Amino acid sequence: MEPVIVIEHLCKRFGPNIVLDDFNLVVRPEENVVVLGKSGVGKSVLIKCIIGLLRPDSGRVSVLGQNVPDLGHDELDRLRAKVGFLFQSNALYDSMTVRKNLEFPLRRHWIEISQDKVDAMVMEALENVGLAHTIDEMPEELSGGMRKRIALARTLILKPEIILYDEPTTGLDPVTGKEISTLIVEIRKKYHTSSIIISHDMHCVKLVSDRIAVLVNGKCHAQGTYEELGSSTDREVKQFFE
Amino acid sequence: MIPSAKFRRFLGEAGELSAFAGRFFSQAPRPRFEWEELARQCYTIGYRSFPLVGLTGFIMGLVLTMQLRPSLVSYGVDSQLPVMVGVAIVREIGPVITALIFAGKIGSSIGAELGSMRVTEQIDAMEVSGTNPFKYLVVTRVVAATLMLPVLVILSDAISLYGAYIGVNIRSVTSFSLFFRQIFDSLSFGDVLPAFIKTFLFGFAVGMVGSHQGYHSSKGTEGVGRSANSSVVISSILIFIIDLVVVQVTDLLGLN
Numbered sequence: 001m002e003p004v005i006v007i008e009h010l011c012k013r014f015g016p017n018i019v020l021d022d023f024n025l026v027v028r029p030e031e032n033v034v035v036l037g038k039s040g041v042g043k044s045v046l047i048k049c050i051i052g053l054l055r056p057d058s059g060r061v062s063v064l065g066q067n068v069p070d071l072g073h074d075e076l077d078r079l080r081a082k083v084g085f086l087f088q089s090n091a092l093y094d095s096m097t098v099r100k101n102l103e104f105p106l107r108r109h110w111i112e113i114s115q116d117k118v119d120a121m122v123m124e125a126l127e128n129v130g131l132a133h134t135i136d137e138m139p140e141e142l143s144g145g146m147r148k149r150i151a152l153a154r155t156l157i158l159k160p161e162i163i164l165y166d167e168p169t170t171g172l173d174p175v176t177g178k179e180i181s182t183l184i185v186e187i188r189k190k191y192h193t194s195s196i197i198i199s200h201d202m203h204c205v206k207l208v209s210d211r212i213a214v215l216v217n218g219k220c221h222a223q224g225t226y227e228e229l230g231s232s233t234d235r236e237v238k239q240f241f242e
Numbered sequence: 243m244i245p246s247a248k249f250r251r252f253l254g255e256a257g258e259l260s261a262f263a264g265r266f267f268s269q270a271p272r273p274r275f276e277w278e279e280l281a282r283q284c285y286t287i288g289y290r291s292f293p294l295v296g297l298t299g300f301i302m303g304l305v306l307t308m309q310l311r312p313s314l315v316s317y318g319v320d321s322q323l324p325v326m327v328g329v330a331i332v333r334e335i336g337p338v339i340t341a342l343i344f345a346g347k348i349g350s351s352i353g354a355e356l357g358s359m360r361v362t363e364q365i366d367a368m369e370v371s372g373t374n375p376f377k378y379l380v381v382t383r384v385v386a387a388t389l390m391l392p393v394l395v396i397l398s399d400a401i402s403l404y405g406a407y408i409g410v411n412i413r414s415v416t417s418f419s420l421f422f423r424q425i426f427d428s429l430s431f432g433d434v435l436p437a438f439i440k441t442f443l444f445g446f447a448v449g450m451v452g453s454h455q456g457y458h459s460s461k462g463t464e465g466v467g468r469s470a471n472s473s474v475v476i477s478s479i480l481i482f483i484i485d486l487v488v489v490q491v492t493d494l495l496g497l498n
Binding site for chain 1: 359362363364366367368369370371372373
């Protein structure tokens with residue numbers, strides 16, 4: 001099967017700071033790939049290049065067969081409807097209710113859905129994360145774990161083929177972190193999604209990963225399953241598993 | 243001579259703000275139009291600012307009258323008090339003071355709100371969700387500020403004149419109709435029109451500066467505070483610059 005994401009020779013720098021330097025990665029259908037790396041090495045920059053929020057300096061970022069940097073505004077918008085993005089900070093619109101937050105991705109001008117269908121989609125997405133009762137609440141009234149689930153529900157509302165998770169368990173207690181990790185596994189099973197998960201929470205990594213890519217000095221330093229990398233003698237890889 | 247770093251930073255900021263305004267004019271006329279958000283912003287920016295603007299307007303009219311009276315009495319022209327207060331409020335003090343209060347309340351609020359949305363990635367989330375965040379957040383706020391400030395100035399002027407009427411009646415007795423007839427008889431087209439037009443420019447400046455500072459906010463919560471603060475400072479300075487330019491232009495056009 002054709003890979004859903006192909007990243008080739010990706011380079012991105014901010015001024016003199018080289019963040020991604022000839023980075024390569026392939027994600028296959030229904031595969032969960034974890035990108036592991038220390039804070040500030042450019043993991044979030046990588047997924048922002050994939051979704052088109054940042055423009056790479058050079059290299060290819062092919063998503064579902066389309067090279068993201070080459071896409072025009074409308075093409076990029078249509079591609080983004082197939083790619084969900086869970087932000088590290090959840091990025092819930094705090095002036096809107098949970099319902100309005102979930103309806104927001106459906107505002108695209110080329111999507112025509114009746115209000116009944118919108119209501120059904122919102123309810124389904126909320127039921128998937130077990131929070132249907134919060135539909136009319138404001139994000140500030142919810143706990144950190146609930147906000148993360150609502151953000152995940154918003155990501156799921158258009159049933160994306162690919163989901164990019166930016167540190168999904170950061171800032172959560174271990175129990176809630178495990179619940180979110182389990183949810184990520186269930187979503188893949190239910191919707192057959194492919195995912196890139198940015199994380200350095202090793203409990204989450206163990207639970208959700210099919211494959212792990214270790215990002216060091218802007219390059220994909222090592223790749224393998226949790227077990228393969230766990231037994232690696234490479235100093236850069238080993239430090240995450242100690 | 244090489245310009246200092248501060249001057250270069252000022253030029254850079256001015257260039258960025260001009261480019262931001264250019265982006266506003268290029269995107270505002272294009273669909274999709276965010277009517278619902280515009281109405282919400284008009285309510286927040288206009289209606290919710292009314293109590294503050296009304297209260298300050300009332301005090302401004304009252305105090306101005308009480309302060310002017312002794313000087314006019316010493317020249318024996320205290321009968322001209324309504325005319326002086328009326329012209330001062332309608333032409334200058336009403337629009338400028340209301341715009342400065344507006345900059346403090348709305349400029350800082352837009353700067354802080356957009357700044358906080360920037361640092362919590364809500365603006366990125368909007369972009370990923372297929373909504374143009376510039377149109378949804380910036381265009382609506384700038385248009386609402388541009389439309390609402392003139393309305394607030396008219397209301398503030400009216401309340402201010404009422405405050406002045408009470409101020410006049412503290413030490414003497416003047417009828418309501420006489421007081422306002424004196425004011426309206428003394429006001430000409432050249433007094434009202436430039437004052438009204440400049441309120442649109444003030445509103446645009448406050449909306450634009452607040453949005454620019456917030457939209458380009460960085461460095462976390464510290465950056466949000468800085469965006470709110472600089473929104474007020476820059477828009478207040480711009481209000482005085484616009485006022486100066488409008489006065490010069492109306493003078494050249496013979497409207498003064």
